[in-house]
Amino acid sequence: MTTQRVHRIAVIPGDGIGTEVMPEGLRVLQAAAERFGIGLAFDHFDFACWPYYERHGQMLPDDWRERIGGHDAIFFGAVGWPAKIPDHVSLWGSLLQFRRAFDQYVNLRPARLMPGVRSPLVRRDGTPRAPGDIDMLIVRENTEGEYSSIGGRMFEGTERELVVQETVMTRHGVDRVLRYAFELARSRPRKHLTSATKSNGIAITMPYWDERVRAMAAAYPDVQVDQYHIDILTAHFVQRPEAFDVVVASNLFGDILSDLAPACTGTIGIAPSANLNPERRHPSLFEPVHGSAPDIAGRGIANPIGQIWSGALMLDFLGYRQAHDAILRAIEAVLDPAGGGPRTPDLGGHDRTTDVGRAVADAL
Amino acid sequence: MTTQRVHRIAVIPGDGIGTEVMPEGLRVLQAAAERFGIGLAFDHFDFACWPYYERHGQMLPDDWRERIGGHDAIFFGAVGWPAKIPDHVSLWGSLLQFRRAFDQYVNLRPARLMPGVRSPLVRRDGTPRAPGDIDMLIVRENTEGEYSSIGGRMFEGTERELVVQETVMTRHGVDRVLRYAFELARSRPRKHLTSATKSNGIAITMPYWDERVRAMAAAYPDVQVDQYHIDILTAHFVQRPEAFDVVVASNLFGDILSDLAPACTGTIGIAPSANLNPERRHPSLFEPVHGSAPDIAGRGIANPIGQIWSGALMLDFLGYRQAHDAILRAIEAVLDPAGGGPRTPDLGGHDRTTDVGRAVADAL
Ligand SMILES: CC(C)[C@H](C(=O)O)[C@@H](O)C(=O)O
Ligand SMILES: CC(C)[C@H](C(=O)O)[C@@H](O)C(=O)O
Numbered sequence: 001m002t003t004q005r006v007h008r009i010a011v012i013p014g015d016g017i018g019t020e021v022m023p024e025g026l027r028v029l030q031a032a033a034e035r036f037g038i039g040l041a042f043d044h045f046d047f048a049c050w051p052y053y054e055r056h057g058q059m060l061p062d063d064w065r066e067r068i069g070g071h072d073a074i075f076f077g078a079v080g081w082p083a084k085i086p087d088h089v090s091l092w093g094s095l096l097q098f099r100r101a102f103d104q105y106v107n108l109r110p111a112r113l114m115p116g117v118r119s120p121l122v123r124r125d126g127t128p129r130a131p132g133d134i135d136m137l138i139v140r141e142n143t144e145g146e147y148s149s150i151g152g153r154m155f156e157g158t159e160r161e162l163v164v165q166e167t168v169m170t171r172h173g174v175d176r177v178l179r180y181a182f183e184l185a186r187s188r189p190r191k192h193l194t195s196a197t198k199s200n201g202i203a204i205t206m207p208y209w210d211e212r213v214r215a216m217a218a219a220y221p222d223v224q225v226d227q228y229h230i231d232i233l234t235a236h237f238v239q240r241p242e243a244f245d246v247v248v249a250s251n252l253f254g255d256i257l258s259d260l261a262p263a264c265t266g267t268i269g270i271a272p273s274a275n276l277n278p279e280r281r282h283p284s285l286f287e288p289v290h291g292s293a294p295d296i297a298g299r300g301i302a303n304p305i306g307q308i309w310s311g312a313l314m315l316d317f318l319g320y321r322q323a324h325d326a327i328l329r330a331i332e333a334v335l336d337p338a339g340g341g342p343r344t345p346d347l348g349g350h351d352r353t354t355d356v357g358r359a360v361a362d363a364l
Numbered sequence: 365m366t367t368q369r370v371h372r373i374a375v376i377p378g379d380g381i382g383t384e385v386m387p388e389g390l391r392v393l394q395a396a397a398e399r400f401g402i403g404l405a406f407d408h409f410d411f412a413c414w415p416y417y418e419r420h421g422q423m424l425p426d427d428w429r430e431r432i433g434g435h436d437a438i439f440f441g442a443v444g445w446p447a448k449i450p451d452h453v454s455l456w457g458s459l460l461q462f463r464r465a466f467d468q469y470v471n472l473r474p475a476r477l478m479p480g481v482r483s484p485l486v487r488r489d490g491t492p493r494a495p496g497d498i499d500m501l502i503v504r505e506n507t508e509g510e511y512s513s514i515g516g517r518m519f520e521g522t523e524r525e526l527v528v529q530e531t532v533m534t535r536h537g538v539d540r541v542l543r544y545a546f547e548l549a550r551s552r553p554r555k556h557l558t559s560a561t562k563s564n565g566i567a568i569t570m571p572y573w574d575e576r577v578r579a580m581a582a583a584y585p586d587v588q589v590d591q592y593h594i595d596i597l598t599a600h601f602v603q604r605p606e607a608f609d610v611v612v613a614s615n616l617f618g619d620i621l622s623d624l625a626p627a628c629t630g631t632i633g634i635a636p637s638a639n640l641n642p643e644r645r646h647p648s649l650f651e652p653v654h655g656s657a658p659d660i661a662g663r664g665i666a667n668p669i670g671q672i673w674s675g676a677l678m679l680d681f682l683g684y685r686q687a688h689d690a691i692l693r694a695i696e697a698v699l700d701p702a703g704g705g706p707r708t709p710d711l712g713g714h715d716r717t718t719d720v721g722r723a724v725a726d727a728l
Binding site: 096118120121122124126128146147149151152153158159160161162163164165166167168169170171172198200201202203204205208230231232234235236238239251252255256258259260262263264268 | 490529534535602603
């Protein structure tokens, strides 16, 4: 018997539809592991969700770092049960905290128009957008910038009341995400990188971002770089999404672009995301872009493709590019109307979460 | 002879295509003034543009406040000749300075799908978007928020280098723009207001914004209010723009939404904007959303409709709603393909800036 490397995966389903799509994500991972001989061991954790909060009054156990910090990756569902836990408790108390604690400084989100999914966009001549028209990777700075926790309130409850919040960008923080983005752009056929800025309005931090982009560009003469202010960039996403390959942005701008881009591909319901610590000093986290979707939770009709695709990104990050590509092809095969595969209601079908998960696993 | 009230308008064409579209804006204003018996007197100013900067080393004369501060309105073209004046000089040295100095705390931008303009969006069933599908007003806070000028840099030129910039929101600043937005929503048939937030990530300033929205909403029980995080809101603009009526947002979020929304209507080339001091203590400023477009400047083919429409907003603000409506109908008549009116190249035509200006004036 040969000794196989076993990757330990922390599984955190979260709440809402997170608990429904997670089993399908795991089903496909298991199928891929078998087919490609990958060793995966799953440890399940019940925190970072509403039921845990209800029992314990906090989102995470005190020893959460010890319990998941030694894993090779975190496979996450969704969190955010509404109106029960305030947003800032549920998110800063889990997702955003993981990003910082595990120094997941890259948030990577592919936006790709898939077969069988209708884009809300048409081309300039009015014809439908087709797969290939939209195929970009959003690289978002994931630990600093506009999401700082420094600031506060003054003159509370009076007419003079005011609030202040800092945006903080460090050379360390900006350079490392830029380097990741430039390397990624270099590895792609088009070798094209777009930087999102707003240096004409946000006149202190954003010019610094631009400065670091210029400095980094000098080290990557083979990468073609352009730069747009975030306002007009959102317009370009809608008018000519084909112009973009890798897009790098600050924490806030990346957050916006990585919802807008998947929306342009027809549905954020199937978009995946990776929160990466590229040096692998800490576990990286993989999760669908969609939230916990309380409106459809409990009905078994959530689309599991975002979760499954996130699993593919995880395998890629762990070193299994082939397995990633195979899962992507399986997803495409199931989505392709020619194949008549199952579709959940968000894509106009009548099938269930489990039907889609099984179909993708079978197509592997 | 009856004494007519004469409104003194400061005219600042700017640079690039600003100087080409301005004469058409004035042509239509003059036609409307004649038809509706409105007294308009125009004073032309040659500052806030590249040529002025070249001669004087600054964007504005030292006495610019005295020279334009007493006017009833400012009619502005565009500024931003590229690569000659740094953005932060040209814009902070004119547009952004006007906004602050004249306390133009509301930036109002209509986004409306016009006849004869193709939206890059389709409906969920794949059919084209038609006029009526997109008809919203973006109300942007225009003086504070993310565009603060407080902050700086530390450890310059070293590995530890960092920059910090403050977002500042005051109760005074937030409440007055919200009040304007609520009043506007109340005056519209749908009475619907959407607030853009990001309180789940920007956890100090944005929850304050939300708090003020809730407080203001209590005074407007007839206005239906909803709220979206900016990331998903950009997705909704693309997927269901028909859902939005009045949208209120912070300085940065409003900047983004008021480029994205016109892009969804097919072209930001025709979108207008108003920078308002609603109390009329200072002049308000009216300008097209587009910039100075150096790539097409000097060729006489820029679309003047954004400038003309901005003139209509100015007349509305000065109290001439009828004249505003008449200009809008004239623009629609010229744009309507059924009428065979002139079209500039950006709308697929071969006509010139002046042709369109004349046609709108004639259609009045
Ligand atoms: C030019 C720039 C500073 C300005 C802004 O961001 O306010 C522009 O984008 C606008 O929307 O008027
Ligand atoms: C939930 C929220 C705090 C989060 C973010 O803004 O980062 C989400 O929108 C995301 O993109 O992962």
